[in-house]
Amino acid sequence: MRTVLDVVGVCLLAAVLLIIIFAFRRRWLSRDGGTFDCSLQLAEKDHGRGWALGLARYVGDELQWFRVFSLAWWPKLVVNRRQLEGVTTRRPMGNEPLVTYAGHVIVDAELRDRTVHFAMTEEALTGVLAWMESAPPSTQTYL
Template identity: 45%
Template sequence: MHTGWLLVLDVVGVLLVVVLLLCVALLVRRRIISRTGGTFEVSHRSPSAHAGRGWTLGVGRFTGESLEWFRIFSLSPQPSRVWNRNEIAYEGRRAPEGPEVPALYADHVVVVCATPEGEVELAMSDSSLMGFQSWLESGPPGTNWDSKPLR
């Protein structure tokens, strides 16, 4: 009878250690991602998702000419998505609707962008949106401001 409880306690202890190690790994990964530049919370919606669904929480990072997007709950040091500045254009913003409200952070707005692959929806705070728009507008010298991304 005692050995049964000891086995259960051993299993619970091992599971707690594994969960703790995963949490530490996620924190270290976030630290590594933000080391090369400021990060901000930004969610991404997969284009094939049903209306209002398919949002994934993530972290964005500007690296020169691209916006890199990393999933929050991933151990990969590589970005899940990358958008180049000259291939993404801001089209508008809207408030989260219906099932989007509990899926997104409370202060986030949905940002609609055009890319060569089609429409992209991101969700970010107003201050992050201001930084995103500034990044889009601060292209290198010789940028053609009248051109739209290829469709």
């Protein structure tokens, strides 16, 4: 009987520690502000498949995306502002309303080499568009 109680106690302690780590990670990611809830379609699949819940934040010229349910301290995806070539929006289709947060719109971001699909609120989309437009003029040098 004592062994069972020990195992249950260790499992409860592990669960509490995991919750504390998730909360601390979320707090650490949002410490500088500029964060918002944002889902990402990780694989190019049918509507409603391949989505992961996440958190995005602005860091200088980068938009960094982190999974919500992960212990990783580094972003899963980094999009440089200069890579973005265009953004279109649409309403969730198929099973997408079931796997994204309620009230989110789908944002299809055209990068130089691929298309990335985000799901975010319209307010967050306004922030992303303002962030894109506020890029400083190009600093390319020609030799």
